[in-house]
Amino acid sequence: MTDETKKSVLYGYFRSSATWRVRLALAYKNVDYDYRPxxxxxxxxxxxxxxxxxxxxxxxAYILPDGKVLTQSMAIVDYLEDTYPEKNPLLPKNPYERALVREIVNEIACDIHPIQNPALMAEIFPDNVDKRTEWARSHIATGFKALESKLAAAGRDSKEAKYCVGNNVTMADLVLVPQYYNGKRFSVDMSEYPIIDSIFKHLMTLPEFKATAPENQPDAPQ
Amino acid sequence: MTDETKKSVLYGYFRSSATWRVRLALAYKNVDYDYRPxxxxxxxxxxxxxxxxxxxxxxxAYILPDGKVLTQSMAIVDYLEDTYPEKNPLLPKNPYERALVREIVNEIACDIHPIQNPALMAEIFPDNVDKRTEWARSHIATGFKALESKLAAAGRDSKEAKYCVGNNVTMADLVLVPQYYNGKRFSVDMSEYPIIDSIFKHLMTLPEFKATAPENQPDAPQ
Structure with a gap:
């Protein structure tokens, strides 16, 4: 018998978009970990x-092999980038392109995602699930409209766009795809955002995105 | 007469906490800029x-001298860090400490700040300003309680804490201070968070924090 190397641990939930961001970074950095739903x-x-x-x-929450705890999905993603910078870099080298990546990340992580958080919506509309859906749809649509404009201004093409920035997967893609899933869940009409739609469809052909998708997690309903 | 070197431009508002984060980074990186309220x-x-x-x-919004536009306060702060890494570094060198900084940044920028955004609160409570205040106070208090626990777990001392992480100003401090201001504005009892309170009081003795404070901006009411 050999000693088992101590692994890191990810606490998450199959449908949590913030958890999906971290699953993606772990997949791209090829880090082995235990999953605790x-x-x-x-x-x-x-x-x-x-x-x-x-x-x-x-x-x-992400527990390092030495027991240290990291939380906040994008802090964990940045930690993985800092720790494994050479393995599938998730940020471009150029400072302006890096800023574009972080701008897209924060458009979603600070402005769209928190407003359609289920716990928040339950607090705003305690007795009305339909109103929560309408609220989420409206706020995601507003955010995606601005994001689509920004992607167009950055030169993305609605028929050929494969990534948010540059020609590789970046942190922006790790955040876009889970937010797109939330949009679909709340019946946002994604045909209104053809660049975002094109990027999403390309990314979902990649093995890392398929393997980490909510429906393929061990805690997803069968 | 000499040609004027083209400066960058910051669009902001004296009381916007996201703008204050950027003013602080510009001050620490010693970047000259024009301000458009x-x-x-x-x-x-x-x-x-x-x-x-x-x-x-x-x-x-931050306009580079060549006309490129950057938005999202923390994307701008990271851009300034990437562009001027040696001038007053706003991130520690150690990956775990960097992650702690980003964790605190995102606890505030993704979880506390968006929920107490005035436009959002006006949408939730269109006719009731008192309810907005109560909502903001409650959500800031919940967020600060968790943040205080995290600062304690990271070894900060309630009587001597001067910075969120390590012994220098980091991005975490740039985000904490404007959020503290918002807490005071909504009458959150800051004595419940002695570590946060100690850090805030120290930071506000620093010239960069004083000079960039809302009340010292050209668009603040006299």
Whole structure:
């Protein structure tokens, strides 16, 4: 018997878009890890046990082999980039292109995603699920409209766009695809955003995106 | 007469916390720039003219001397860090400490700040300003409680803490201070978060934080 090398641990949920970003970075950096599902529908992220892992009671949380805890999906993605910079770089070398990547990341991670967070929508509309759907659809559509303009201004073509920035997968793509999934879930008409649609369709042909998709996770319903 | 070197331009608003983050990074990187105030109370960010600058109709926007436009405050801050890495580094060298900085940045920029955004609160409570205040106070308090726990877990001391991470100003501090200001504005009891309070009080003794504070901007009311 050989000693098992200690692995890192990812706490997440199959349908959490923030968790998907981290799964993608781990796939591109080829990091092996153990997955511990936290069922958001059962409010497991609010358990006393999980609060010890992350006082913010949010997933994802990423535990390094030495026990250190990292939270916030994009902080974890940046950590993986800093730690494995040569393996499938997720940021361009050029500072302006790097800024474009981070701009797209934050358009979604700071402006779109938090507003359509299920817990927030339940607080705004405690008794009306239809209103939550309408709210999410409207806010995702507003955000995608601006994002589509920015991608066009950066020279992306609606028929040929394969990546948000440059000719490789970057952090922007890791954030776009899960947000697109949320858009579909809330019946946003994606044909209105042909560049985003073209990028999404290309990215979903890639093995890393397929393998990490929500429906292919061990905690997804069969 | 000498030719004037072309400067970069910052579109912002004195009280916008996202703009303050960028003012701080520009101060620490010693970058000279022109400031163009966009009055959010007059909805100037929604004008046709400004939409051409930023289709997301949000500030800050940062125009490089060659005319390229960058938006999203933390993308701009990262751009300045990438462009002037040696001048007052705003990220530690160690990947784990860098991740801690980005974790604190995103706790605020993705989880606290968007939820207490005035435009969002006006949408949730169109006719009730008191409810907006109560909403902002409650969400900032929840976020600061978790952040205080994280700072304690990272070894910060409530009586001596001067910076969020390490012994220098980092991006985390650039984001903490404007959020603290928002907390005070919404009457959050800051004595409940002694580590955050200690860091804030130290940072506000620094010339870069004083000079960039909202009340010292040209568009602040006299």
């Amino acid at each position: 936290i069922n958001l529908l059962k409010q497991e992220q609010r358990s006393e046990e999980f609060e010890k892992v992350n006082p913010s009671k949010k997933i994802p | 966009i009055n959010l109370l007059k909805q100037e960010q929604r004008s046709e003219e400004f939409e051409k600058v930023n289709p997301s109709k949000k500030i800050p």
